[in-house]
Amino acid sequence: MKVGFIGLGNMGAPMAANLAAAGHAVTGFDLAAPCPEGVTAAATAAEAASGAEVVITMLPNGEILRRVAAEIHPAMQPGAVHLDCSTVDVDSARAVAEAASSAGLRAVDAPVSGGVGGAAAGTLTFMAGGAEDAFATVAPLFEVMGQKAVHCGGPGAGQAAKICNNMILGITMIGTCEAFALADKLGLDRQKMFDVVSTSSGYSWSMNAYCPAPGVGPTSPADNGYKPGFAAELMLKDLRLSQQAAEAADADTPLGQAATALYEAFVEREDGKGMDFSAMLPRFEKRGRG
Ligand code: NAD
Numbered sequence: 689m690k691v692g693f694i695g696l697g698n699m700g701a702p703m704a705a706n707l708a709a710a711g712h713a714v715t716g717f718d719l720a721a722p723c724p725e726g727v728t729a730a731a732t733a734a735e736a737a738s739g740a741e742v743v744i745t746m747l748p749n750g751e752i753l754r755r756v757a758a759e760i761h762p763a764m765q766p767g768a769v770h771l772d773c774s775t776v777d778v779d780s781a782r783a784v785a786e787a788a789s790s791a792g793l794r795a796v797d798a799p800v801s802g803g804v805g806g807a808a809a810g811t812l813t814f815m816a817g818g819a820e821d822a823f824a825t826v827a828p829l830f831e832v833m834g835q836k837a838v839h840c841g842g843p844g845a846g847q848a849a850k851i852c853n854n855m856i857l858g859i860t861m862i863g864t865c866e867a868f869a870l871a872d873k874l875g876l877d878r879q880k881m882f883d884v885v886s887t888s889s890g891y892s893w894s895m896n897a898y899c900p901a902p903g904v905g906p907t908s909p910a911d912n913g914y915k916p917g918f919a920a921e922l923m924l925k926d927l928r929l930s931q932q933a934a935e936a937a938d939a940d941t942p943l944g945q946a947a948t949a950l951y952e953a954f955v956e957r958e959d960g961k962g963m964d965f966s967a968m969l970p971r972f973e974k975r976g977r978g
Contacts, residue, residue, distance in 0.1 A: 689713070690741050690742075691741070692740035692744065693744045694746070696724065697746065700716075700721075703744070703807050704723075704744075706807075714727045716729060717730045732759075733759045734759055742825065745773065747772075749774070749776055750776035750779070750781075754784060766793070767792070767793070768793055770796075771826050775929065779844075794818070799815055810833055810835075814830050814838070815847075816830075816845075820839070854923070854930065861898075862950055868881060869975075878903075914963045916965075920951060920954055921955050923951055923965040924951040924955050927951055
């Protein structure tokens with residue numbers, strides 16, 4: 689398939705490289721990052737998009753996505769699919785889908801879970817929103833870049849699923865970290881705490897697969913000095929998107945709100961920037977109730 693790829697950063701570069709390695713003709717563009725091996729460099733985003741059956745964007749936020757969409761839609765061939773894999777706000781995803789439709793194009797929003805490791809290994813999970821036929825067109829690309837793609841519904845449904853998932857993740861990570869910090873102060877051995885909780889009703893992905901306590905459970909960023917992994921600032925980005933969506937939809941999300949405030953304090957006023965999001969555990973350890 690002829691593919692345009694715009695946004696070749698930490699995630700986009702390995703995803704584009706995997707598509708090229710699988711035999712797709714990939715033309716890439718990024719304002720700053722170089723093209724990975726096997727990807728032909730274009731001089732502009734519009735050039736990367738022209739003549740492609742599918743144009744993938746992997747960009748930092750909704751504002752940049754809207755700008756890039758306005759640049760590439762006029763250059764895309766009729767019926768081509770704009771596949772956005774960035775994590776952005778639901779409103780931007782829907783606006784871009786509408787713009788694509790007015791330009792005679794199709795659109796799929798398909799944010800990913802799995803991080804840089806999953807992008808490199810081709811094991812990402814895609815959560816997709818858009819029409820059935822557009823999803824079917826891009827499905828073979830999902831198979832190369834990932835191990836699972838769930839079609840969640842119409843435009844914006846992929847972003848909605850992503851931010852709901854990550855709101856749960858932020859909340860359970862904080863809950864797991866504060867429970868470990870409490871267990872420490874109660875004199876409970878961390879390994880015993882893991883052995884009990886990971887097989888009891890307090891279990892979660894945060895505890896069982898990504899344990900925030902070093903030396904306990906499977907290997908995780910906690911065992912590597914809390915180097916990300918999934919950076920606290922990316923968790924903050926996703927939590928803010930969840931609260932923006934909750935505000936717009938008039939949904940009551942008190943724990944999502946509290947998790948957002950905690951990651952905001954951690955990243956912007958404490959020492960959380962550049963740390964993994966599980967570094968909430970040393971944060972709680974240092975504190976008392978006051
Ligand atoms: P990144 O900052 O490494 O890459 C973004 C790239 O977009 C950069 O190389 C930048 O130069 C480029 N860019 C910005 N504006 C551009 C423009 N106008 N035209 C062309 N290129 C432009 O970010 P990333 O880690 O690759 O993340 C990309 C997206 O994936 C984000 O939305 C992020 O939230 C999401 N995501 C990231 C992870 C992760 O672990 N890194 C996991 C899941 C989802």
